[in-house]
Amino acid sequence: MFAGHNPYLVVLSVAVAILGGYTGFGIATRLRGTQSINRRKLLAWAAGFLAIGIWTMHFIGMLAAPIPDGATYLVLPTIISFLICALVVGISLFFVSIGEPSEVRVTASALLLGVGIVSMHYVGMHGLAGDFHIEHKPAIIWLASLVAVGTAYGGLKIFLAQHVGSRLALSAVAFGVAVSGMHYTAMYGMRFRSVTGLPHHSADGLSASPQALALIVSLLCFLIIAGFLLFLVPETRTHIRPALPEAAVARMFGPTLAAEEVDIVPGAISIKGQRPLPLAGLGQPRPGPALRIPVEGADGVHFVETADVRSINADAHYTMVHDGTRERMSPWSISEAESHLDPAFFLRVHRSHIIAISHVAFVRKEGEGAVVELDGSAPHLVPVSRAKSAELRARLGLTRRRAQQS
Known part of the structure; x- marks a missing residue:
């Protein structure tokens, strides 16, 4: 040829x-x-x-x-x-x-x-x-x-x-x-x-x-x-930094901390290098659990019921929502999604993955962490970090079962 x-x-x-x-x-x-x-x-x-x-x-x-x-x-x-x-x-x-x-x-x-x-x-x-x-x-x-x-x-x-x-x-x-x-x-x-x-x-x-x-x-x-x-070249997400009253900063972090050193992320307030704290008490309560998650389609924005969501994955500058059949892109960041989801049903098992506990089909140990499979017509695997493995097993009832067996 x-x-x-x-x-x-x-x-x-x-x-x-x-x-x-x-x-x-x-x-x-x-x-x-x-x-x-x-x-x-x-x-x-x-x-x-x-x-x-x-x-x-x-x-x-x-x-x-x-x-x-x-x-x-x-x-x-x-x-x-x-x-x-x-x-x-x-x-x-x-x-x-x-x-x-x-x-x-x-x-x-x-x-x-x-x-x-x-x-x-x-x-x-x-x-x-x-x-x-x-x-x-x-x-x-x-x-x-x-x-x-x-x-x-x-x-x-x-x-x-x-x-x-x-x-x-x-x-x-x-x-x-x-x-x-x-x-x-x-x-x-x-x-x-x-x-x-x-x-x-x-x-x-x-x-x-x-x-x-x-x-x-x-x-x-x-x-x-x-x-x-x-x-x-990745698209940058525009981050609008809400104004934060100096009095509110002083109440939470003391009078020596300037307001410019504090940043607001969805549902929380943080200082660089420290763990985010909830916004409760600042007049900005955590939003209630969302019933639907927006996903982008060719003809506009659609919504997926949270009961159908299996996992949410941060893939580079995209956030992908899996509903058990396929993945679709969401305009929310993974932090926004976490702040809107009910923690009683969802768990962030990795820095870039959130899963629905009720849809876990099986879990196995892998390296320092674990891997779970989520059910649906198109099952898929999600990694679990070592820091979240124990919490996940407890949420699945595996810790109690092991204790009863011993």
């Missing part, structure tokens, strides 16, 4: 497709909970990065291939191939970003995305002009289409299962495999023939040399890498 190809450009083409997929899918995750105008902008940016990733990968692959000398690239088919990318990717993302995507909608999106990738490839190949005739094996065209649709479906399913962390990386890899796998499979079934007695692709119309194409591709590679690096 890669006979005669430049191996360095082949590797670069696959890497560009993966980086473009990661950036585009990552931007698409931020469609959730945004206003309608911002949602359109994010959808355009996401579709743009995915389309640039597909198109750039294709033409890096073309530069890596053993193309006959004197070949040029017709500008009009080349531009049309990019527009096909942007259109089908935008429609596919729109289908899976509105409401709760059904299996039919995901399948249709994958089919559209795969067909779009294949169409972009062959339209781009039609733009290759020179003293030669191009032949394509029909069986390889069908195989390339199957590769594109199948891996596009897998990438979308991984992407929808969980929008951040390793799942986002896996969906980007699947996307890169879909694009590059389709391209090199199709190239395997393509042959350049002599023009003797055969129609050939003449350079009628505006055309560009391989050197000009290489310059454009280099600029697009820089754009993809820059977008990828910018996406990796």
